[in-house]
Amino acid sequence: MKINVGTISSNRNGFDSIANIAARTKNICFDSIELDLSSCRFFEANMAAPLYAVIARLRDELNNVTIANVPAGISTILQKNKFLNVFNQPELPDTNQTTLPFKIFKLTAGDQFNDYLDTYMKGHGIPTMSEALTKRFRQSLFEIFLNATIHSQSKSGIFVCGQFYPNKHRLDFTVADAGIGILENVQRYIREPKITSCWAIEWAMTEGTTTGNWPGGLGLKLIKDFIEMNGGKIQVVSRLGYYEFSANGRFPQEMNSDFPGTCINIEINTEDTSNYYLKSELKSEDIF
Amino acid sequence: MSNQIKIKIADLIGSPLCISTEDSQKVFEKVEQLVKAGKHVTISFENVTMLISLFLNVAIGQLYGSFSEDVIRTQLKVEGLSSDDMELLKHVVNNAKKYYSNKKAYDDAWLEEDSNEE
Numbered sequence: 001m002k003i004n005v006g007t008i009s010s011n012r013n014g015f016d017s018i019a020n021i022a023a024r025t026k027n028i029c030f031d032s033i034e035l036d037l038s039s040c041r042f043f044e045a046n047m048a049a050p051l052y053a054v055i056a057r058l059r060d061e062l063n064n065v066t067i068a069n070v071p072a073g074i075s076t077i078l079q080k081n082k083f084l085n086v087f088n089q090p091e092l093p094d095t096n097q098t099t100l101p102f103k104i105f106k107l108t109a110g111d112q113f114n115d116y117l118d119t120y121m122k123g124h125g126i127p128t129m130s131e132a133l134t135k136r137f138r139q140s141l142f143e144i145f146l147n148a149t150i151h152s153q154s155k156s157g158i159f160v161c162g163q164f165y166p167n168k169h170r171l172d173f174t175v176a177d178a179g180i181g182i183l184e185n186v187q188r189y190i191r192e193p194k195i196t197s198c199w200a201i202e203w204a205m206t207e208g209t210t211t212g213n214w215p216g217g218l219g220l221k222l223i224k225d226f227i228e229m230n231g232g233k234i235q236v237v238s239r240l241g242y243y244e245f246s247a248n249g250r251f252p253q254e255m256n257s258d259f260p261g262t263c264i265n266i267e268i269n270t271e272d273t274s275n276y277y278l279k280s281e282l283k284s285e286d287i288f
Numbered sequence: 289m290s291n292q293i294k295i296k297i298a299d300l301i302g303s304p305l306c307i308s309t310e311d312s313q314k315v316f317e318k319v320e321q322l323v324k325a326g327k328h329v330t331i332s333f334e335n336v337t338m339l340i341s342l343f344l345n346v347a348i349g350q351l352y353g354s355f356s357e358d359v360i361r362t363q364l365k366v367e368g369l370s371s372d373d374m375e376l377l378k379h380v381v382n383n384a385k386k387y388y389s390n391k392k393a394y395d396d397a398w399l400e401e402d403s404n405e406e
Contacts, residue, residue, distance in 0.1 A: 110307045114338065135372070142307050142340045150309060150342075208383055215349040215387035218341040218379055282374040287381055288361045 001025070002034045008051070010044040010172055010265055012244070012253060015237045018047070019257035022054045029061035038069035045163040048083035048102045049176040050237065050263040055086070056156035056178040057260045081161055098126065100162030100173060107149040107157060110142075116160070117141065126164045126171060127270045136226045137171075137268055143219035144175045144264050151211065152179025152262060169271045170232075176263035181239040185211045197241025198252040205236070205243065223266065231269040238262040293322055294330045297347075304337040312346035319347070320354050323363050334368035344377055349384030357385065 003021055008014045025033055035055075037043075058065050067087045070078065078084045079092040082101040094101075100120045105113055117138060120126070129137070148158045154177035162173035186200040187193055189211040195203075203209050205224060210216035224245055227234050233246035237259050244251040295318060298304050301311040315331075322329050331348070333339065351360055369377060 111303070111305060114305055114307075132372070138338065139340055142338060143342060146307055146309075146340065146342050208386055210345075210387075212345075214346050215352070215380070215384040216342065216345045218345065218383055222341060222376070222379070281371050282378055284365045284367065285361075287366060287374065287378055288357065288364055 001028065001031060002036050004039055005035050005037050006039050007041045008043045008047045010047055010174075010235070010267070012242050012255075014044065014047055015050060015235070015242060015259060015263070016256050018050050018054055019237075019255055019259040021051075022057065022260045023257040025054075025058055025063075028058070028063060030063065032064045032066070033058055035065065035067045036069050037067065037071065037074060040071060040074055043074045043077060044172070045077050045081045045083075045099060046161055046172040046174040046265060048078065048081060049159040049161050049174040050259070050261075052083070052086065052102070052104070052159045053156075053176040053178045053259070053261040053263060056154075056159070060156060060178070081163070083161065096166075098164040098166060100126075100160075100164075102159070102161040104156070105145075105158045105160065107152075107154065109158075110146060110149070113142070113145050113160070120162075127166075127169075129270055130273055130275075132275055133230070133268070133270075133272050136230075137266075140223045140226055140266060141173055141175070143223060144266065147219055148175055148177045148179070148262065148264075151182075151185050152177035154179035154261065164270070169269060170267055171270050172265055172267045174263060174265040176261060178261040181260075181262055182236075183239050183241070196254070197239040198243065198254060199241075201236050201238055201241045201243040202250075202252060205245070227266070227268070229274055230272045232267045234267070235265040236262070237264075291326070291328055292330070293327045294332055295319065295322075296332045296334060298333075298335040304335055306333070306336050306339040306343040306347075309342065309346050312343040315347040316350050319364070320351060323351070323355060323359065326363075328363050328365075330365040330367055332368045333366065333373070336368070339369075339373050339376070341376060341380055344380040345384070348377065349380050349387070352381075352384040352388045353391075 055065050080094040081099045082091045156178045159176045164171045182204050183197045183200040186203055205220045207221040208217045228247050236243040239258050240255045242253045242255050319329055
């Protein structure tokens, strides 16, 4: 089976194109699937993570997935970020060092994720950001990554990659999984079968809502606060739900096709010099 | 045994990364046991390089499900946190207080519904 893959940007259309691959290959097993990129004009490197969520599902069903006719410029990008390694193609050196390469982590690999960030966030082409911005960004990435490991039930692990766009002063980092999706988690918890994926995503983004056995629901809210102050954006895609949040507002939309898992992309403004620290110091006795 | 106990988180979990729920559950169980025994506990975050809300929810937020605010305020202290992490912990504590007060209301509502069905 041949699937044409068009331009993949880090936006609603890009996510829809990826989800469409999943829709067209649903229920296919023990087959050969060729992803034909000959009509792909542009591929934003961080979108390798959600694309792999679809590929992982296909591989789980023992399909042989190959990639073909990748235009030279796109091949260079996807070899630099090591995505084409999953198709046994060699990697290329990332001379500008603007890439946080594609990597698959097991659900128990929190420590390795830390090592990954240490390796690729420091001393590379990625700009030296203020200490406060770096800390808030890393905390945000950990919140997203750990949430995925706890809630996704992804059998294939967690897929991450990132890309710095120097001209735009933007750094995108994407965490995807091939798990059950936010909707199923929320449905189980609030015992309401009629909710939609968009509703479930918004619920999960609200302070104090949690499906765990302990108080929670702060991680995504804190990220939203950070993104608003930073001038960045966050995109959450899960099953039929797409949710985008930035300082301009929130934009929930229904996807055309069902994305088989969850993907969170966080984009930050790397030129931000905001001071995220408190003006007044809290003492231990003020906390409890 | 002294009535004042200091728990060095990085030593207890064997890592400077306060990220996993397994580690935070271990911290919670240790603190809960000591507070139950009437000890005054100082949780030290010295040498911790990464701390996220998820960890604090489990390690400290859960204590509000076991103890009253008065007991926690009297017997628990934290040290070694930067000002922004103190702010994060304050968020977690406020959230936990709300969670357990609402949880009781939710549980009561479910119980009521169940008993009406019988």
